[in-house]
Amino acid sequence: EAQVTQNPRYLITVTGKKLTVTCSQNMNHEYMSWYRQDPGLGLRQIYYSMNVEVTDKGDVPEGYKVSRKEKRNFPLILESPSPNQTSLYFCASSFRLAGLTTDTQYFGPGTRLTVL
Amino acid sequence: ILNVEQSPQSLHVQEGDSTNFTCSFPSSNFYALHWYRWETAKSPEALFVMTLNGDEKKKGRISATLNTKEGYSYLYIKGSQPEDSATYLCVFTSGTYKYIFGTGTRLKVLA
Numbered sequence: 174e175a176q177v178t179q180n181p182r183y184l185i186t187v188t189g190k191k192l193t194v195t196c197s198q199n200m201n202h203e204y205m206s207w208y209r210q211d212p213g214l215g216l217r218q219i220y221y222s223m224n225v226e227v228t229d230k231g232d233v234p235e236g237y238k239v240s241r242k243e244k245r246n247f248p249l250i251l252e253s254p255s256p257n258q259t260s261l262y263f264c265a266s267s268f269r270l271a272g273l274t275t276d277t278q279y280f281g282p283g284t285r286l287t288v289l
Numbered sequence: 290i291l292n293v294e295q296s297p298q299s300l301h302v303q304e305g306d307s308t309n310f311t312c313s314f315p316s317s318n319f320y321a322l323h324w325y326r327w328e329t330a331k332s333p334e335a336l337f338v339m340t341l342n343g344d345e346k347k348k349g350r351i352s353a354t355l356n357t358k359e360g361y362s363y364l365y366i367k368g369s370q371p372e373d374s375a376t377y378l379c380v381f382t383s384g385t386y387k388y389i390f391g392t393g394t395r396l397k398v399l400a
């Protein structure tokens with residue numbers, strides 16, 4: 174089954190404790206992206222990746238890191254989480270690069286993160 | 290800063306009513322407009338992608354139109370059913386690597 178998986182689905186942590194949210198897709202998609210969803214705001218892009226070893230900042234990258242060592246995986250790293258990073262996070266992928274394709278994105282199930 | 294706006298933010302309709310909502314986006318540098326359906330506790334799922342001015346797409350009771358010159362798209366639902374209850378997102382792309390999301394219209398269909 175074609176899918177995007179994220180782990181964990183729910184996480185409660187404390188300020189400053191490094192964490193990683195994993196994202197994996199099995200569709201051989203080139204493009205992957207991380208978004209956060211906050212009340213009253215649309216999904217905002219954190220980072221995206223056009224292919225292996227190629228990543229770039231979205232609109233709200235501060236406090237986050239990503240890596241793309243393999244095509245299927247795109248982990249989101251919070252080196253020192255803070256309470257303002259409490260949010261619902263979605264990973265998404267599409268076959269080719271946004272803006273150069275009309276391919277739609279496939280979304281993971283979301284990770285609800287609470288930073289105390 | 291590119292901005293995508295959706296209206297209304299939320300609405301309640303009775304089962305069987307038809308409804309529509311609007312997505313406004315920048316009319317310059319348009320590449321594509323996507324509509325997604327997002328049910329509570331699930332992930333957004335693609336409904337349509339539209340690229341040409343005057344485009345119309347249809348999927349069952351849901352249809353969408355596109356006006357790229359004036360920067361808007363309408364989503365219509367005919368004969369709403371409770372299972373149509375969801376948030377409907379529109380997403381704009383301009384030929385860059387980014388997707389710009391609207392805040393969504395939250396639809397509740399009352400049985």
